[in-house]
Amino acid sequence: MTALDLHPTAPLSGIATMHTTPDDAAIYAICAEEVHVPERLIAAPTAGVFQAAPPEVVTAEGEIVHAGQVVGSIELTDGTVSVTSAHTGFLMGLLALPGERVRADQPLAWVRVVA
Numbered sequence: 001m002t003a004l005d006l007h008p009t010a011p012l013s014g015i016a017t018m019h020t021t022p023d024d025a026a027i028y029a030i031c032a033e034e035v036h037v038p039e040r041l042i043a044a045p046t047a048g049v050f051q052a053a054p055p056e057v058v059t060a061e062g063e064i065v066h067a068g069q070v071v072g073s074i075e076l077t078d079g080t081v082s083v084t085s086a087h088t089g090f091l092m093g094l095l096a097l098p099g100e101r102v103r104a105d106q107p108l109a110w111v112r113v114v115a
Contacts, residue, residue: 040087041107044096048074048081050108052098058091064114065091071109074102089113 044050052058052072058065065071065085072083089111096108 038089038112039092040089040111040113041095042071042083042085042087042109042111044074044102044104044106044108045083046074046076046081047102047104048076050074050083050096050098050100050102051080052094061091061093063091065089065111072098083108085109085111087111087113 050072051074053070058069058071065088067085067088069085070082071085071091073080074083092110092112094109096102096106102108
């Protein structure tokens with residue numbers, strides 16, 4: 001019988017240890033490659049109709065977007081809500097079209113973060 005101990009605070013390269021006997025006579029480390037994903041999503045803060053910011057505010061795809069920068073808005077029946085980027089990085093593209101009805105937390109754009 002084998003047991004698997006998970007270490008939630010350990011890095012991915014040493015996240016689990018396998019024990020082949022109850023007295024831990026043989027211990028094997030399960031090693032995973034480290035994964036670094038530089039992409040982040042900008043999500044809709046609420047449901048409504050998405051409108052991208054004008055080109056003067058949000059530059060073309062591949063340009064830098066700063067944390068806190070407005071990238072669009074969600075139109076509601078009683079006003080609008082700004083969509084801001086939580087990350088600084090390259091705007092890789094919009095995932096929702098201007099005028100598209102979106103749900104809360106739906107991804108609207110993606111950013112490749114810079115270190």
